[in-house]
Amino acid sequence: MTRKSQVAVTRRRFTQLAAAAAATPLIAAPGIARGQAAAHVVVIGGGFGGATAAKYLKKGAPDLRVTLVEPNDSFITCPYSNLVLGGWRDLESITHRYDKLRDRWGIEHVREEATAIDAAARSVTLAGGDTLTYDRLIVSPGIDLRPPEDGGIAGYDEAAYEAMPHAWKPGAQTLLLRSQLEAMDDGGLFVLAAPPNPFRCPPGPYERVSMIADYFKKNKPNAKILVLDAKERFSKQGLFQQGWDLFYGDMIEWVSLADDGKVIEVDPATRTLITDFGMEHQADVANVVPPQYAKAVARNNGLADASGWCPVDGQTFESTLLPGIHVIGDASIASPMPKSGFAANSQGKTAAAAAIALLEGQELANPAWVNTCYSHVAPDYAISVAGVYKATDAGIISIEGSGGVSPMDANAADRKLESVYADGWYDSITADMFS
Amino acid sequence: MRRGLSAAVLAAAFVVGLPTLAAADTAADTAILAGTCAGCHGAELGGSGAIPTLRGHSADYIRFTLKSFKNGERQATVMNRLAAGYSDEEIEALAVYLSQLQ
Ligand SMILES: Cc1cc2nc3c(=O)[nH]c(=O)nc-3n(C[C@H](O)[C@H](O)[C@H](O)COP(=O)(O)OP(=O)(O)OC[C@H]3O[C@@H](n4cnc5c(N)ncnc54)[C@H](O)[C@@H]3O)c2cc1C
Numbered sequence: 001m002t003r004k005s006q007v008a009v010t011r012r013r014f015t016q017l018a019a020a021a022a023a024t025p026l027i028a029a030p031g032i033a034r035g036q037a038a039a040h041v042v043v044i045g046g047g048f049g050g051a052t053a054a055k056y057l058k059k060g061a062p063d064l065r066v067t068l069v070e071p072n073d074s075f076i077t078c079p080y081s082n083l084v085l086g087g088w089r090d091l092e093s094i095t096h097r098y099d100k101l102r103d104r105w106g107i108e109h110v111r112e113e114a115t116a117i118d119a120a121a122r123s124v125t126l127a128g129g130d131t132l133t134y135d136r137l138i139v140s141p142g143i144d145l146r147p148p149e150d151g152g153i154a155g156y157d158e159a160a161y162e163a164m165p166h167a168w169k170p171g172a173q174t175l176l177l178r179s180q181l182e183a184m185d186d187g188g189l190f191v192l193a194a195p196p197n198p199f200r201c202p203p204g205p206y207e208r209v210s211m212i213a214d215y216f217k218k219n220k221p222n223a224k225i226l227v228l229d230a231k232e233r234f235s236k237q238g239l240f241q242q243g244w245d246l247f248y249g250d251m252i253e254w255v256s257l258a259d260d261g262k263v264i265e266v267d268p269a270t271r272t273l274i275t276d277f278g279m280e281h282q283a284d285v286a287n288v289v290p291p292q293y294a295k296a297v298a299r300n301n302g303l304a305d306a307s308g309w310c311p312v313d314g315q316t317f318e319s320t321l322l323p324g325i326h327v328i329g330d331a332s333i334a335s336p337m338p339k340s341g342f343a344a345n346s347q348g349k350t351a352a353a354a355a356i357a358l359l360e361g362q363e364l365a366n367p368a369w370v371n372t373c374y375s376h377v378a379p380d381y382a383i384s385v386a387g388v389y390k391a392t393d394a395g396i397i398s399i400e401g402s403g404g405v406s407p408m409d410a411n412a413a414d415r416k417l418e419s420v421y422a423d424g425w426y427d428s429i430t431a432d433m434f435s
Numbered sequence: 436m437r438r439g440l441s442a443a444v445l446a447a448a449f450v451v452g453l454p455t456l457a458a459a460d461t462a463a464d465t466a467i468l469a470g471t472c473a474g475c476h477g478a479e480l481g482g483s484g485a486i487p488t489l490r491g492h493s494a495d496y497i498r499f500t501l502k503s504f505k506n507g508e509r510q511a512t513v514m515n516r517l518a519a520g521y522s523d524e525e526i527e528a529l530a531v532y533l534s535q536l537q
Contacts, residue, residue: 056470342474349470353463365463368525370471370517386513388520402520406512417485417512424484425475432478 038065039359042124042134044114044297046070046098048077048341049140049329051433052348057138058105061356067108067132069124073098075434078201079341080426081170083376085178086211094170096434104435114141117301119322136355139303139310140329140344141295143168143200151308152290153193154265163268164286167208168200180285181212186220188284193263193273194229198309199292200330200339202235203385207375208287210240213248214378226281227254228273229261230291235338236375236385236405243377263288294331309333314391315364316354317347326351336398337389343371345429367391368399374422381412382419465528480536494534501526 043054046068054068074097083089101107110132116125123133145166146152156164165177181190190212194205209227216223233256234240244252255261265274266288273281273288293299293308303310303319310327312319312334317326328351329344337343346369357364372386387403389396406418473479475486482488489497503509504518505526521529 345474346471350467353467357463363461363463365461365467367464367467368471368520369467370474370520372475372513372517384513386516388517399520403516410512414512420485421475421512424486428477428483428486429474431483432473435478 038063039135040065040067040133041136041138041355041359042067042069042132043138043140044069044117044124045140045142045295045329046072046075046101046109047140047142047329048344048429048433049348049351050138051075051098051101052345053138053140053326053328053352054107055101055105055433056349056352057355058107060352061360062106064356064359065108066106067110067134068098068101069110069112069114069126069132070098071111071113071127073111076170076174077341077426077430078168078170078204079429081167081174082204082208082211084170084174085167085181085208086215086376087178088211088214088376091171091175096430098434100435114297117297117303117322117325119302119325122324135324135359137325138348138351138355139298139325139327139331140348141297141331143292143330143339144295144299146291146293146308151293153263153288155268156266156288156290160266160268160288164266164271164283164288166289167287168204168289168292177285177287181215184220184223184284187222188220189224189226189282190216190285190287191226191228191273191281191283192287193266193289194227194231194234194261195289195291196230196262198335198339199289201373202338202340203240203373203375205289206234206236206240207377209252210243210248210375210377213244213251216251217248223251225252226283227252227261228263228275228281229254229256230263231261232257235373236383238408239383239405240375240377242408243381243383247378247381294327298327298331303327303331305333307333314396315367316358317351318354326355334396336387337369337371337396338373338387340371340373341429342373342425343369345432346371372425374418374425376419376422377415380416380419382415382422384418384422465532468525469529469532480533489533490536492534494530497533498526498530501529 041057043050054066057066074095077094080094098109102109112126114124115127123131125131148154165173167173167177260275260277262276263273264276271283271286294304294310298310305311310332312327312332317328319325319327328347330339350367368390370388374382374384376382383406385405388399476489477483480489501518504514
């Protein structure tokens with residue numbers, strides 16, 4: 001969808017809304033009280049934001065009716081999928097089922113894709129044609145990779161995902177990239193094209209490079225890794241490069257934007273990546289992580305602005321474009337909070353609390369959050385970036401003097417501790433979502 | 436609509452000379468604050484792998500510990516960086532909230 005028609009959709013929805021409001025006096029919020037029909041909250045997407053929101057809606061208001069719209073029967077996490085690429089983990093260990101959300105928490109799981117949202121009618125249309133009506137809606141659908149015709153990389157369309165996997169959505173793509181790495185000859189060249197900001201998981205590409213370097217070091221010591229970056233700098237850069245020097249010597253070369261790192265075109269037939277200044281890099285295995293924007297269901301229904309991401313109010317994560325709808329996770333504009341699973345989980349709790357407060361007519365909370373992204377660099381060696389954030393009337397801010405990255409001069413024991421704590425984090429957050 | 440509301444609340448606070456709203460003023464704020472600790476300390480804050488539990492401590496211990504993380508007296512891998520983001524009032528609210536977990 002083009003930017004122009006997006007604006008048109010937004011405007012049309014506002015008109016519908018205004019007309020509906022004029023025709024009928026505002027109906028009081030249904031409330032969650034017993035005795036009357038329970039209020040209904042629909043959640044689109046059962047990932048880091050949505051699964052958390054659905055569970056915390058039930059935790060905070062057991063009488064509420066909560067429906068989770070998510071086509072899959074289980075969820076594979078992006079976090080720790082890089083460890084699958086390195087051969088440290090298998091896919092099964094990062095796959096989580098929805099049974100407890102259904103059986104323990106009483107959440108209705110509709111296994112379909114949501115296609116349309118009507119904010120005026122407060123309804124969601126499903127791919128099969130059915131509609132669900134809601135009192136409040138929480139949307140956490142994640143991201144789409146931009147296609148060539150809409151801000152992506154020339155030649156990198158869906159047909160190219162097979163020859164040059166992105167593996168930025170975990171599962172089949174992760175296994176495909178892993179099998180290509182396994183099939184590569186010792187002495188081969190692996191190229192990763194890293195995206196411009198903002199994108200899902202700022203340290204993700206560099207943790208991935210680390211995991212693949214560890215695999216090469218053990219199995220194909222003559223292999224080389226080239227990172228072509230559309231940015232001038234990246235998350236935890238000093239720490240990553242320190243770790244790369246320490247463990248992988250000169251195996252990894254990183255090329256910044258200024259040094260012609262930006263990939264603008266690919267040729268999947270020859271696995272060639274072409275940069276802005278016309279340099280051609282022929283890879284033995286290529287991993288292309290293209291520019292991104294909010295998932296179609298958010299963009300096509302008037303929730304995104306011209307940037308392709310969804311503006312929200314920081315206190316409630318309610319859309320500033322359409323009323324009654326909260327957008328959380330990667331799809332939302334929550335900067336300076338990063339697009340991370342940790343942040344999406346925190347936002348899910350915030351949106352759940354806000355939805356309950358708004359349905360019950362209670363005062364809204366003034367939320368504050370933390371975020372931490374751990375990255376594994378080598379066995380027994382991990383680093384982290386942390387932040388503390390708060391919602392203010394001027395938007396979300398990062399608290400001065402807090403957060404930051406692991407110290408450059410940390411000793412080996414602390415790097416090892418961080419790798420153990422990272423595993424603790426993974427178990428905590430997935431249990432928080434699914435058990 | 437909500438912006439209008441919070442502006443009104445804020446204005447009222449100024450009129451009667453109260454401090455403006457800050458995080459952790461209400462039970463709901465503290466619950467959200469503590470909710471983000473669950474991302475590491477476990478869904479029920481009972482610890483996870485090597486990450487210690489936050490249950491069963493006294494308010495004194497939590498207050499002292501968070502302040503020592505904040506001022507660097509207690510070494511840590513990540514808690515120094517996180518505790519630095521909390522005011523004394525927020526640490527107090529967290530200490531009381533966490534000490535009340537069974
Ligand atoms: C390689 C990699 C490593 C990462 N590592 C970390 C890490 O270590 N720590 C960290 O905090 N974050 C990490 N992340 C980031 C993290 O994965 C995302 O920030 C997080 O998944 C965002 O949550 P979300 O709810 O917005 O989207 P998702 O978790 O992607 O969930 C979206 C869900 O919505 C569903 N959905 C989509 N469209 C529809 C529709 N129309 N109808 C119904 N359902 C729909 C999808 O099936 C999916 O289940 C990593 C990401 C990558 C790619």
